[in-house]
Amino acid sequence: MFQAESVDRLIADELQAHFACATIGRQIIVLEQTGSTNDAILQVATGNTKEGLVLFAEHQTAGRGQRGNRWESAAGKGLWFSILLRPEIHISESGRLTVWAIEAISDVIRTEFSIEPTIKLPNDVQVHGRKVAGVLVETRAQEKAPHLAIVGIGINLNQSGEDFPLELHDKAVSLAMALGRQVDRPRFAVALLQNLDRIYREKFVTRATRLPS
Numbered sequence: 001m002f003q004a005e006s007v008d009r010l011i012a013d014e015l016q017a018h019f020a021c022a023t024i025g026r027q028i029i030v031l032e033q034t035g036s037t038n039d040a041i042l043q044v045a046t047g048n049t050k051e052g053l054v055l056f057a058e059h060q061t062a063g064r065g066q067r068g069n070r071w072e073s074a075a076g077k078g079l080w081f082s083i084l085l086r087p088e089i090h091i092s093e094s095g096r097l098t099v100w101a102i103e104a105i106s107d108v109i110r111t112e113f114s115i116e117p118t119i120k121l122p123n124d125v126q127v128h129g130r131k132v133a134g135v136l137v138e139t140r141a142q143e144k145a146p147h148l149a150i151v152g153i154g155i156n157l158n159q160s161g162e163d164f165p166l167e168l169h170d171k172a173v174s175l176a177m178a179l180g181r182q183v184d185r186p187r188f189a190v191a192l193l194q195n196l197d198r199i200y201r202e203k204f205v206t207r208a209t210r211l212p213s
Contacts, residue, residue, distance in 0.1 A: 008076065008158075008185050010056050018190050023052040023205065024083055024197035031055065033075075035062035037082040038138055038152040045084050054193065056081040060154075074163040078156050078174070079189055083196070085149040087204040094139045094149060098123050100203060101135040101151055104196045109133075112191055115178060130173035132156050155192075157183045 012030045019025030027050070034040040034057045041055040060073035060080045073080045089096060105125050106117045109132070118126045125133040133155040140148040156174035164172045175183050 010058065010186055010189060012056075015186065015189060015193075019193065019197070022194075022197045023201055024085075025052060025054055025193045026050065027053045029053070029055045031057045033057060033059040033061065036060060036152070037080055038136065038150045041082040041084050041150060042140075049084060051084055051086040052197075053084040054081055055084075056189070073154060074156075074159050077158040077163060078154060079185060079192070080154050081189075082153070083151045085151060085200070085204075086147070087149055087200075088206055089204060091139050091141060091147045094137050095122070096203070097137045097149055097151055098135050100199060101137070101153060101196065102133070104199050105133050105135075105153070105155065105192065108188070108192045108195050109175065112188065113175065113179060113183075115175070127173055127175070127178045130171055132173050132175060132178070155188075157185055157188065 010030045012028045015030075016025065016028040019028075029041075029044060031037075031040060037055050037057050037060060040057065041053065044055065045053060057073075057080050059075035085097070087094075087097060102119050102123060102125050106119055109115055109117045109125070109127070115127055117132065118129075120126050120131075123135045123137075124131050133153070136152040138150045138152070140150070156172060158176045159174040161169060161177065163174075
């Protein structure tokens with residue numbers, strides 16, 4: 001089984017230490033390998049699991065994109081994760097979560113690397129006209145409780161061109177390819193989760209139920 005390099009590993013406790021007062025990130029799980037993080041997070045969550053659980057996988061063997069497309073998830077070279085949420089919106093408004101996620105991803109890329117990404121609706125972030133990140137939101141209705149929303153996010157960080165199949169060479173890119181250098185995955189993960197949490201609490205959590213900042 002794949003093992004990520006120790007210097008670049010995602011360590012759940014180290015990541016979670018940054019989110020003591022957060023909604024998103026207050027509980028973090030890192031799996032070495034799974035089929036799809038969207039499926040895996042539903043398997044580990046229980047009825048008592050608070051929203052904001054984040055599940056990363058160093059390697060996805062069956063990552064999913066929009067319309068059933070396969071998401072290429074090179075082992076240890078990107079961020080592949082899902083967030084469990086109970087947003088205070090109607091299930092028909094779940095598209096708002098996709099917009100929230102792709103805008104938050106774009107903001108962090110812009111802030112951290114001075115790259116100007118573009119958003120390609122409905123769910124992609126592009127750099128230099130090629131896909132660098134994607135979002136897949138899946139919802140589950142719950143009886144007598146806010147519906148569940150699983151927000152799956154994939155971001156290409158440290159792949160080289162050879163890590164993408166031939167048919168994606170002109171369609172996909174990584175931040176490392178755009179920058180000409182490797183990206184610190186744990187640092188980027190923390191910056192992204194912090195931005196996702198801040199904007200989520202502003203847009204989807206009522207004042208009465210917000211955690212203290």
